[in-house]
Amino acid sequence: MDNIERLVRERRSFRTFDGRTLTAEDKEKLCSFIETIDNPYGLPVEFKLLEKMGCPVVVGTNLYIGAKMKDAPDMNVAFGYSFEKLVLYAQSLGIGTVWIGGTMDRGAFERAMELGEDEVMPCVSPLGYPAKKMSLRESMMRKGVKADERLCFEDVVYWNGFEQTLTSEAAGKLFLPLEMVRLAPSAVNKQPWRMVVMDDAVHFYLQRSKNFSGGKPDMQKIDMGIALCHFELMAKELGICTEFVIADPNIPCKTEAEYIASYKFKI
Numbered sequence: 001m002d003n004i005e006r007l008v009r010e011r012r013s014f015r016t017f018d019g020r021t022l023t024a025e026d027k028e029k030l031c032s033f034i035e036t037i038d039n040p041y042g043l044p045v046e047f048k049l050l051e052k053m054g055c056p057v058v059v060g061t062n063l064y065i066g067a068k069m070k071d072a073p074d075m076n077v078a079f080g081y082s083f084e085k086l087v088l089y090a091q092s093l094g095i096g097t098v099w100i101g102g103t104m105d106r107g108a109f110e111r112a113m114e115l116g117e118d119e120v121m122p123c124v125s126p127l128g129y130p131a132k133k134m135s136l137r138e139s140m141m142r143k144g145v146k147a148d149e150r151l152c153f154e155d156v157v158y159w160n161g162f163e164q165t166l167t168s169e170a171a172g173k174l175f176l177p178l179e180m181v182r183l184a185p186s187a188v189n190k191q192p193w194r195m196v197v198m199d200d201a202v203h204f205y206l207q208r209s210k211n212f213s214g215g216k217p218d219m220q221k222i223d224m225g226i227a228l229c230h231f232e233l234m235a236k237e238l239g240i241c242t243e244f245v246i247a248d249p250n251i252p253c254k255t256e257a258e259y260i261a262s263y264k265f266k267i
């Protein structure tokens, strides 16, 4: 997958599809890509195409992709990373997606996924070709969560601790990988990621929003996986060497943001 910047900028949630079924070629490409999907935690995620499904916010397709994995401490972040890879790849084929973690009949999807007792299916997405015009419900939903807006760069990127923010100009070669995180999708568009650039590493933190206290699945930890995915894919494309590490630098933080993981980098 290349041209990550274009894919990230072009992607949005699609909830209105034009009714065409996926071509055999596109289905085949998706299925082959799924075989290559990994995540930095090394936790396997099992994807499955689900026919004849529906959910209340989506019109114009009944094909979905679901994914499940074994319950494990880092499963939400790992899931977010892996599923977002699929989302970006689908975008590269002109296939629309939307992360669905809440607005679905969870029981029906879990049955379709043949979920085992020790497994979790955090989210699903419809797959289809976007319609030219979005449904009224979709445009109202987008307004409701201000889906076209994002926090500013300086609201989410810090420098040498949480006391100083980092400007986009000062970010240098790290600007694009960090900007790709800023533009990422998140549950209810809460954008809970915070990044601290310090020495030779970018540390990723979760700043929980009110009414998102965790739980299973933990949507904001999934958001953090999406953030890691965007950062790593963009850095890789720019030729920045990254190494994924989990080593809490114990940076003091008044807002009690939770440390998730870091990327060491060599520019």
Ligand SMILES: Cc1cc2nc3c(=O)[nH]c(=O)nc-3n(C[C@H](O)[C@H](O)[C@H](O)COP(=O)(O)O)c2cc1C
Binding pocket: 011, 012, 013, 014, 057, 098, 099, 100, 101, 102, 103, 104, 123, 141, 145, 146, 147, 148, 184, 185, 186, 187, 188, 189, 219, 222, 223, 226
């Ligand atoms: C983990 C996660 C769960 C989400 N769950 C839902 C959902 O249940 N229903 C829905 O309509 N959108 C859902 N979304 C989509 C977000 O509302 C959307 O990504 C956000 O508003 C930003 O809009 P954009 O994707 O068009 O950039 C979810 C997104 C994420 C990342």
